[in-house]
Amino acid sequence: MVSVDSIIGRNSLHRKVQRSLRIQKLRALGLIAPLFIFILISFVIPIGDMLFRSIENQLVSEVLPRTTEYLKSEQINEDWEPPNELFWHLYVDLAIAAEVKLHTRVGSRLNYEKTGISSLFRKSGRSIKRFGADDYRKALTDQIPELTSIDYWELLAEGTKYGYTRDTYNAWKKRLIENDDFSEKTKPSDFLFVVLANDIKSSGTTPSPDTILEEKLLPVISELPEIRFKELFLETDEDWAEPDVWDTIQLYSPSFTNGYYLNSADFKKGSDGPELRPENERLYVLIFSRTLFMSVTITMVCLLLGYPVAYFLANLPLKYANLFLILVLLPFWTSLLVRTSAWKVLLQNEGVINDVLVAIGLISNLERLELINNQTGTIIAMSHILLPFMILPLFSVMKTIHPSYVRAAKSLGATPWTAFRRVYFPQSIPGIGAGSILVFILSIGYYITPELVGGTTGTFISNRIAYHISSSLNWGLGAALGSILLAVVLALYWVYDRVVGIDNVKLG
Amino acid sequence: MKLTKLSTLVLGCIIIANSSQAIDLTVVSWGGAYSKSQINAYHNPFMELNPDVNIIHDESSYEAVAKLRAMREAGNLTWDLVDAVPSDAIRLCDEGLAMEVDVDEILEPAPDGTPASEDFGASLVSECFIPQIVYSTTLGFRTDVESWNGNEPDDVCDVFDLESFPGKRSLEKRPINNLEWALLCDGVAKEDIYDVLETEEGQNRALAKLDTIKDEVIWWSAGADTPQWLADGEVVFGSTYNGRFFALIEEAKQPVKILWDAQVFEYDGWIIPTGLPEDRLAAVLDLVRFATDTQRLADQAKYISYGPARTSSNALVGEHATLGIDMAPHMPGHPDNAYNVFYFNYDWWADYRDDLDAKFQAWLAN
Secondary structure (H helix, E strand, O other): OOOHHHHHHHHHHHHHHHHHHHHHHHHHHHHHHHHHHHHHHHHHHHHHHHHHOOOEOHHHHHHOHHHHHHHHOOOOOOOOOOOHHHHHHHHHHHHHHHHOOOHHHHHHHHHOOOOOHHHHHHHHHHHHHHOOHHHHHHHHHHHOHHHHOHHHHHHHHHOOOOHHHHHHHHHHHHHHHHOOOOOOOOOOOHHHHHHHHHHHHHHOOOOOOOHHHHHHHHHHHHHOOOOOHHHHHHHHOHHHHOHHHHHHHHHOOOOEOOHHHHHHOOEEEEOOEEEEOOHHHOOHHHHHHHHHHHHHHHHHHHHHHHHHHHHHHHOOOHHHHHHHHHHHHHHHHOOHHHHHHHHHHHHOOOOHHHHHHHHOOOOOHHHOOOOOOOHHHHHHHHHHHHHHHHHHHHHHHHHOOOHHHHHHHHHOOOOHHHHHHHHHHHHHHHHHHHHHHHHHHHHHOOOHHHHHHOOOOOOOHHHHHHHHHHOOOOHHHHHHHHHHHHHHHHHHHHHHHHHOOHHHOOOO | OHHHHHHHHHHHHHHHHHHOOOEEEEEEOOOHHHHHHHHHHHHHHHHHHOOOEEEEEEOOHHHHHHHHHHHHHHOOOOOOEEEEOHHHHHHHHHOOOEOOOOHHHHOOOOOOOOOHHHHHHHHOOOOOOEEEEEEEEEEEEEOOOHHHOOOOOOOHHHHHOOOOOOOOEEEEOOOOOHHHHHHHHOOOOHHHHHHHHOOHHHHHHHHHHHHOOHHHEEEEOOOOHHHHHHHHOOOOEEEEEHHHHHHHHHHOOOOEEEEEEEEEEEEEEEEOEOOOOHHHHHHHHHHHHHHOOHHHHHHHOOOOOOEEOOHHHHHHOOEOOOOOOEOHHHOOOOOOOOOOEEEOOHHHHHHHHHHHHHHHHHHHHO
């Protein structure tokens, strides 16, 4: 029989143990919390944010809401002609955007997809100020002087009658507030008067509480010349008549896009799904495959060069081994740029290696070897720079292989080659695995050395990513290329785990 | 008692320190000899006149566009004035990262009263751009090449002539300038070049012309590459900025000559980032007004062979500060040099840069 007390007692003991365990766990978590938070803030969040840009595309629909909404229902093909109403929406969108200079940002965004849109938007943003909106402002404010004050517009915007005016005014105000440009003294922009006039004209026939406004303004408005937006836009730039331009705006209206990824794979977003780019524009697949090929080659070269060195170091008496290890480590303590520049001096056409080869008569002066500004240059320089990352893991693994195993094999009748192949080599595989992964992953994302010695055929995908981040400002495409690179590395890591097994990797 | 005195003293010191608080301005430029010329001609004289302003130099202009954008996203603007090439200025202006300025309002007129906008003329390529210098990208060649049999190139198209002038060339690793030169040497008239380049056939035609020398070209991406390669004999013919050639020929005394034919005129200038607080903006405007007046722009030419962007400064260009050579004949705009100038179309390139760069890189990689 179990007494009630003992049950309570055991339960409370159980609880106590649990509580103290929980406290221990919390304490342990507390200890790693700083590191965890640091990694989250400085690593995971920024990288996630950057990768997110590869699909993000809100700008177009945010800045051109009316235009993109109208375009949604349009079927754009070669014979399609942009209707008048579309230009009216475009005018309102551009007028609001131009107040805070957002139109040029959309222009450069869309210019990545279709050349020419950047200046189209820049020009149009400038020319819409000359579309005659100031005449509307003058005529309307002559009748109702209060229209110059922002308070009057606030009242107008509260009313429900002029819906388009209200929405436009609010959108305009929101942009100015975002830009810290809005105060009670702000003057309403000229284009707002056109919008208001348009609203009054289209609703003027029905009786309404705003009759005073209408009575006063309608006669003036009907006398004002009508603004022919389509003509004016086409006068600014005839590209506005091209279906291609509108097609691009329509294709890039959704808030998220796969366009950057398609570009990274040498495809192009078309109205009937992805299309392969013309041959003279295909670039990224070639560079990706080249990056992989060079990284594998560099890893192999490092392995071939590093294995004997590590073997030699591991079998030297400790006194000498340390000395030689310093020679291996020495490049680590020299600046990367210095080492790369040194290779330039050695490898160039008039460089040391070619001079020596010519001097000893191995090659003639006219057939100097092309060792730099191509793939050879990148592979030579990077193999040298990454070699320590291969030697060190190999060395530390080989140190742990006891010499008696090989001796035992030999005493049992194995030739030196068999003893190496069947006994020594299998035991050094964890070092090969670790070294190869290190070298491969480091080289696949290398930037500075290929930039300096790679010329045109020896550059890596990271050089293109850097170009898009710092020069063309096409961060979306840069992010897409970066995500693909990351995915490729993770996929290769997975394959490696399957084939070799990640448990087989040892750093020492 | 003692304590009160001490604290009054400390408080007093703090107040004094605050009232004369210096403004730090971070001015971003390209580094090297160019930054030095700006420091000598603009920044040091300005700080002498305004002891409360302290100018901090930053050499990040080559990544200005990306950094300014990152600063906006982080909401922390640490730069006050940035030296930029027009193509970057246009991009920054489009992105809303550079401030639009009215040059007549913020800059000094010429000494004879000509308004700044007229004095600067064609160099005002964007609403955000405040020009400083005119430089040119042009070709240079070694004068001691044996296989040239004593001939010297005198035409830009000689760079495509591998028979008369064999040897390696160096050209910039970007489409800009190269495509223009290629079309020019393929028989397109100077004024038609951008119209031709707009078409697919025109672009292929330019690349086909470059194909004829592709195997003999080493592509540079840093302005120092060509001078270095010319000095090493790695190339015999190559393009770079005229100031780099000046340093190579006059300072390093290398056997190299400049070929001024079809030199491409380019500008360099300031942009003011958007979103500066009022006190810093006021100080920056003071600095810009001072640094772009007629005398200061002429002073800069004492230290580097780049021409002043103002017409009125040209007459004031004197001798080099240390070498003592007359600088006027080394300016890209000097009549002896500017006999055949190619004007770079910035607006056009702002549109076509991304597209043509992709095509050019694809051409290079294949």
